[in-house]
Amino acid sequence: MKIDERHLVQLAAVVKTGGVTEGAALLGLSQPAVSRTLSMLEARIGEPLFIKGRRPLQPTLLGRALADHGQTMLSASRKASDFVESFRVGKSGVVRVGGTPFFMDALIAGMIAEFQNQHSDVRIDQTYGYFPDLRAALHADQIDLAICPIDILDEGSGLEFQHILPGRNVVACRVTHPLLIKRRPQPAHLLDFPWVAPPPGSPLLADLRSMLLSFGATEVKIRYSGGSLMSVIHYMKAADALTIMPHSVVFALRNEKSITALPVSVPHPERALGLLKRSDAPRTPAVDHFARHVRTSFDNLKHLIKRHEQSVVWGS
Numbered sequence: 001m002k003i004d005e006r007h008l009v010q011l012a013a014v015v016k017t018g019g020v021t022e023g024a025a026l027l028g029l030s031q032p033a034v035s036r037t038l039s040m041l042e043a044r045i046g047e048p049l050f051i052k053g054r055r056p057l058q059p060t061l062l063g064r065a066l067a068d069h070g071q072t073m074l075s076a077s078r079k080a081s082d083f084v085e086s087f088r089v090g091k092s093g094v095v096r097v098g099g100t101p102f103f104m105d106a107l108i109a110g111m112i113a114e115f116q117n118q119h120s121d122v123r124i125d126q127t128y129g130y131f132p133d134l135r136a137a138l139h140a141d142q143i144d145l146a147i148c149p150i151d152i153l154d155e156g157s158g159l160e161f162q163h164i165l166p167g168r169n170v171v172a173c174r175v176t177h178p179l180l181i182k183r184r185p186q187p188a189h190l191l192d193f194p195w196v197a198p199p200p201g202s203p204l205l206a207d208l209r210s211m212l213l214s215f216g217a218t219e220v221k222i223r224y225s226g227g228s229l230m231s232v233i234h235y236m237k238a239a240d241a242l243t244i245m246p247h248s249v250v251f252a253l254r255n256e257k258s259i260t261a262l263p264v265s266v267p268h269p270e271r272a273l274g275l276l277k278r279s280d281a282p283r284t285p286a287v288d289h290f291a292r293h294v295r296t297s298f299d300n301l302k303h304l305i306k307r308h309e310q311s312v313v314w315g316s
Contacts, residue, residue: 168309
């Protein structure tokens with residue numbers, strides 16, 4: 001025997017509220033319509049659903065069992081409706097974000113936590129990559145959003161780029177580095193020390209070579225390479241090695257009081273950090289909310305980063 005699920009839901013509402021009128025109001029239906037449904041259901045199964053003469057209505061043993069099934073359906077329907085509404089306003093869902101390792105670890109991870117403090121039902125799936133990998137992942141629909149530095153997009157790339165922070169590199173070292181004692185360290189002084197190479201594939205690697213060439217170097221003394229941000233930090237805390245980092249990353253590490261920037265001017269990369277997504281990507285509220293949160297967070301950071309650059313890195 002096949003029973004219409006809608007009939008069980010209406011039965012559950014009546015049992016829950018104790019009356020046909022109340023049950024109809026709970027479901028947003030008319031009282032006559034619910035009464036007809038209960039009569040049809042009783043006729044179909046050939047058994048009474050309620051004990052006659054009892055007010056409020058009291059279900060029979062069979063009526064209670066069928067109402068329990070209907071309540072399960074009603075609860076599932078309510079949860080589905082709540083989920084749809086939550087998804088529609090961006091309070092639930094999944095955001096797949098990829099980004100360059102140093103930026104993700106130093107800056108974006110904290111922004112993700114702040115975002116989820118307000119959107120606890122949104123799951124963030126994070127991956128690492130540099131621009132070529134992130135571009136491929138976007139086109140393959142493996143990520144919704146990329147956060148990375150780029151210079152310029154090719155015409156017809158099918159991507160949109162929103163600028164959030166200008167490119168700015170610094171030479172990073174530990175806070176007790178000998179060069180910090182010098183009153184005015186010169187670029188040539190940096191060539192006396194070993195270097196930590198940025199991860200393979202990072203645009204910082206090309207920046208490092210270009211910078212050292214501008215300092216007059218003929219070779220690079222690499223002593224450590226391939227490390228994550230945390231491993232590079234721990235290495236540099238115990239060594240007089242130098243490395244190149246985005247200034248915003250050094251800024252993010254300022255409270256640890258272990259890594260700082262040398263007051264030496266270096267060439268600026270012709271790149272900017274920004275949000276990258278497919279032009280034809282379907283609109284997903286949770287992704288839109290997260291992208292807006294990242295933009296707002298960087299807008300709030302910009303003046304602090306600028307102040308840090310002027311007062312801490314370069315002096316008055």
